[in-house]
Amino acid sequence: MSSLNPALILVLGALPALALKGHLRAVYVLLLPVLSFLQLYTLPAGIRAEFEILGMLLTTLHLDRLSFVFAVIFHIAAFLLILYSLHTRDRLQQMATLIYAGCAIGAVLAGDLVTLFIYFEAAALSSVFLIWARRTPASYGAGMRYLIVQVISGLLLLTGIILHARSSGSIEFTQMDPGTPGGALIFLAFGIKCAFPLLHNWLVDAYPQATVTGTVVLSAFTTKMAVYALATAFAGTEILIWIGLLMTAFPIFYAVIENDLRRVLTYSMINQLGFMVVGVGIGTELALNGTAAHAFAHILYKALLFMSMGAVLLRTGRINGSDLGGLYKSMPYTAGFCVIGAASISAFPLFSGFVTKSMIMGAAAHEGYTLAWLVLLFASAGVFHHSGIKIPYFAFFAHDSGIRCKEAPASMLCAMALAAVLCIGIGVFPQTLYALLPYQIGYQPYSLTHVITQLQLLFFSALAFTWLVRQGLYPPELRSVNLDVDWFYRKPGRWLAEHAMQSIVAGEQKMGVWIKKLSFSAGTRLHRHHGPQGLLAKTWPTGSMVLWVAFLLGVYLIFYYVY
Amino acid sequence: MNRKKHRYWLDSPDNVRKLVYGLYALCAALMLLDFFYHKHTNFPFENWFGFFAWFGFIACVALVLLAKQMRKLVKRDEDYYGDV
Amino acid sequence: MILLPHLELALLIPLLGGALVLLFRNRPRLREASSLSAGILLFLYITQLLGQYHGPSPVHTLLNISANLSIAFQLEPLGLVFALLASGLWVFTTMYSIGYMNGNSEKNLTRFYLFFSVSIAATMGIAFAANLFTLFIFYEALTLSTYPLVTHKQTSEARSGGRVYLGLLLGTSIMFFLTALVITWIRSGTLDFMPGGVLEGNTQGLAAVLLFTLFMLGIGKAALLPFYRWLPAAMIAPTPVSALLHAVAVVKAGVFSVLKISVYTFGIDYLATQEASVWILWLAVATMVIASIIALSMDNLKARLAYSTISQLSYIVIGAALAWPAAALGGALHIVTHAFGKITLFFCAGAIYTVTKYTRVSQLNGLGHKMQFTFAAFLLAAFSVIGLPPFIGSWSKWLLIEGSVDTQHYIVLFAFALSTLLNCAYLLPIGLRAFFKPPDPAQTITGPGIQEAPLACLIPLCATAAATLLLFFYIQPLYDFLYPVFNS
Secondary structure (H helix, E strand, O other): OOOOOHHHHHHHHHHHHOOOOHHHHHHHHHHHHHHHHHHHHHOOOOOEEEEEEOOEEEEEEEOOHHHHHHHHHHHHHHHHHHHHHHHOOOHHHHHHHHHHHHHHHHHHOOOEHHHHHHHHHHHHHHHHHHHHOOOOHHHHHHHHHHHHHHHHHHHHHHHHHHHHHHHHOOOEOOOOOOOOHHHHHHHHHHHHHOOOOOOOHHHHHHHHHOOHHHHHHHHHOHHHHHHHHHHHHOOOOOHHHHHHHHHHHHHHHHHHHOOEHHHHHHHHHHHHHHHHHHHHHHOOHHHHHHHHHHHHHHHHHHHHHHHHHHHHHHHHOOOEHHHOOOHHHOOHHHHHHHHHHHHHHOOOOOOHHHHHHHHHHHHHHHOOOHHHHHHHHHHHHHHHHHHHHHHHHHHHOOOOOOOOOOOOOHHHHHHHHHHHHHHHHHHHOHHHHHOOOOOOOOOOOOOHHHHHHHHHHHHHHHHHHHHHHHHOOOOOOOOOEEOOOHHHHHOHHHHHHHHHHHHHHHHHHHHHHHHHHHHHHHHHHHHHHHOOOOHHHHOOOHHHHHHHHHHHHHHHHHHHHHO | OOOOOOOOHHHOHHHHHHHHHHHHHHHHHHHHHOOOOOOOOOOHHHHOOOHHHHHHHHHHHHHHHHHHHHHHHHEEOOOOOOOO | OOOHHHOOHHHHHHHHHHHHHHHOOOOHHHHHHHHHHHHHHHHHHHHHHHHOOOOOOOOEEEEEEEOOEEEEEOOOHHHHHHHHHHHHHHHHHHHHHHHHHHHOOOOOHHHHHHHHHHHHHHHHHHHHEOEHHHHHHHHHHHHHHHHHHHOOOOOHHHHHHHHHHHHHHHHHHHHHHHHHHHHHHHHHOOOEOOOOOOOOOOOOHHHHHHHHHHHHHHOHHHOOOOOOOHHHHHHHOOHHHHHHHHHHHHHHHHHHHHHHHHHHHHOHHHHHHHOOOHHHHHHHHHHHHHHHHHHHHOOEHHHHHHHHHHHHHHHHHHHHHOOOHHHHHHHHHHHHHHHHHHHHHHHHHHHHHHHHOOOEHHHOOOHHHOOHHHHHHHHHHHHHHHOOOOOOHHHHHHHHHHHHHHOOOHHHHHHHHHHHHHHHHHHHHHHHHHHHOOOOOOOOOOHHHOOOOOHHHHHHHHHHHHHHHHHHHHOHHHHHHHHHHHOO
16 A cells, blocks of 8 residues: 555546446545545655566656656646536546546656656547547547647657667666657657647647546646656756747747637647746756746646636637627626636736746746846746736627626536635745745745836736727737648648558559459369358368368378478 | 626726726836836846836737737638538 | 377367367257357366476477478467467357357358367467478468358358458468478478577578568468458458457468467578568568558448458568567567457457448447447557557557667658557547547437347457456566567
8 A cells, every 4th residue: 555656546546437426426536636645645755666567677656856746736636627527427528537637647656768658648548538528520630630649759759768778778767868869759759748849739739629628637737747757857958948938939929819718728838838848948956946836836727727718618608719708797706717817827926827937037047048038028928918818808808799608617616716726825825835846945936026027027018918909909809720830731741641542542452453363263263162152161161171182182292202 | 687787897988998097007106116126136137227017018019919910821711621 | 298298189179169069050059058168178278288388398299291291289388379369269259259140140150160160270270380381281271261251141242252362362372381381391301390490501691581581471361462352351251250260360370370480490580690581571561551551441340450450460570570589579469469459349340230230430420329338348459459558559569669679670660650640540430430429310220229239249349358458467477478489
């Protein structure tokens, strides 16, 4: 019991949930993350569990401070997400959520690359059902593309692991060199999962197509597993700073013109992941603490924002900015929670984003990355603009769309309230979170300079928004799709693949005809003795016996002669 | 509650205007605060008067106007991929 | 070892079962019971052999034709694993057949069960063959004994399929396999399977390449380009036949022979030093990719699965042709891992057919809610065949990829990756349509008419599907058992 992997409690516990019904199931599924969390808390520090397979010694459980903080937040997220999903009667989704969360926890507790790979793949496999479960043609295709991208990432990881193991002689999951072939492939595999620029499109494509609860669940785990993996393997790799900066900067342009509000949030996710990736790239203790803390806070406020949008989708059946507006009248609590999430992601003082993002920016400034710091400042203003203002504004305020609906179900409101409390709690009592972080360093987020400059940045961003809207310069919400990298594989790539396949199929058909002729001439002869009208098919295989004896005799003669 | 009669506070344009003026005032006050405290900074340009305020404003306007131009390049019909 | 002189028991048990089937031809229950008990008995016997196994046994000669030419058996790990697999899955298939054949009111069941038993006996002969000659004899016996099963329906379509089946399998084996056999005999003076091979010092360079190529083309059951058309043609048979024989016994007999010849006639090291397998490597890579693409274009469910099998068989041939211990071991494991996945897929296809009479993929939309277990099992098996963890198929794929990395065959590596993605594309939609697409309004049977297949079908398919998941965690004993074969 003492070395039981908490991940297994969730993964194996998910199966009985299928058989339970009603309140009993609700209590059971809520209890699982609690039990698992208790198990995590009682694990002694530095514990290892091992398992031998295919001649490799796997370390299936390895607890260090970085994995601990990720495991903690994954548990909190799992609990909130299960609570949020209680309204749905779709048992598949709850099961997928539990297994997915369990795999994410298993991945951050993995001590070697093979275990990590297995949990990564299992997470991909369980999570894709949250997309398919929406049961629309669009979600069917998006889920397929999502899975294919995850499998590609898995194949890169697998190949990378094999190469790395060959060159280093070890499969231990620890600091790696991205300059070696194995390291480079592993880097790329994590990069896909972490939505690096040009590799990011699976996220923007698939997440908004998931179910009401599915999108929230997806937002919590996969990308943060990747951040954890990068922080463990590639901390201090300078190229990550530049990759991260690109991630913070380019998605906000898309976010401004995107109509689907859940897609706006996925673009904003890439922006936030960019901050974490920059933190990993800087790689100092402060930066890595910042990455871990920001991941922690980000999971909560991003989940809160997605939850509020999920509630809107559930109640109105719509999620496009062009169809919504004025919903604060029908869904006041949801609107309130959304604003708290928006304030947190925008890093208002007293909200969670303020106390975590500043660590990363502080680290960038401290290490003298001037340009990086400026880009991050731009991205901070931008994130307020599209997540902080755009999301609540177009959904709950703006012009009244005339939609009147019910407030979100009680279970959803509870989940959002808890997430909101945590967002504010972290903002007000940051040292509680800091105590969980990998490194013990004194960091004080609340200084006069920091508070005032941050407020200046945010309120003048708000001023810009107000001015643009009142001047009529703000781009209207339009029903449209915006081309992104997926265009390459969804249009020309698809065309090429289809044509290549058609010619291969046609060629094979031709070959088939030729082979059939050949085999027919041989087959017909045998068939005469052996066919359905032959003796064999009716009673006893006399036909085949004759053939057999003749055959053996022939073979024997050949051998005899040769010998 | 009779929905037709109920008017929310934000439904009145006057109230919206009050909010906007409130924002203007708050911004002005925040800008002026720069006179009254000593900034602890990492980079020299942070000490410029109202640096963060200007930066925030210009960044957002540039962001929106650029994104608007980007639409010309990337915007397509909603059913462009044929799966809606 | 006490049981060794009785190794023929492995052949006798199924043959005896066949005789009982014939005896009870007018009493269906007894007939099916004798078939099932023969299966269980055989499986127990093989497990006992496994339990007593302490290393390759001495050769046990059944029939001496001339000096150095005999029908002889020997116990060694590869054959034991193959025999265990075939006999174990035979039990499941027999159970499944009872549900399927009755559910579809098939006729001529005595003939069906009889030839099924004979086929298993032939498979056992292949598994325990101590030399190439024995292997060849039972290889042909397997072709002939499965032929009446393929043409079971006795329609003109079945006849035509049967002709292709017989023509290609017998044709290639006589033209190429026999020739290769004779050449081996002339060159080395022996047909025995020996660790490290028998060709060192007597067949080098181009001769070795040609010989290996002849062998591989001759083993039509391994379904390499261009001689694989017999497998889709054989899909005309009742589904239990497709499931056990054309996903496990017959096709695996082919790739099993490929491995045997690679390991015990050529020797893995010798294959590598002579680069004898280069041509076949590329042929197998092409087969793997092309068959995957054809599978994608097939709407007929069983045809799609057949092309998928062709593609997966090439994995095993590649494993041998890479001429590297890890890869060959991966190929050997793939015989087992693919068998569990593919037999489940066929079981599901048969269950769907039994209930709905649907044969095409495009008809399956929305069926998942009526046949939850069947389609859930299908998806699990599909994940395993694709090679995703935590399913058993991922381990063999792991070793094969490791082999291609170790031998620096990066094109092969890329082909594996491509094939994995194609696997996703042609296997997953079958199960996903059923769960996540709305039922077709044009569907002829809807509503309460559709339910799960008979329990006799459902239990085996759930059992093999569960195995694809559970065996993921218990692969180590199998790995340890097979390891010495490839790493001497």
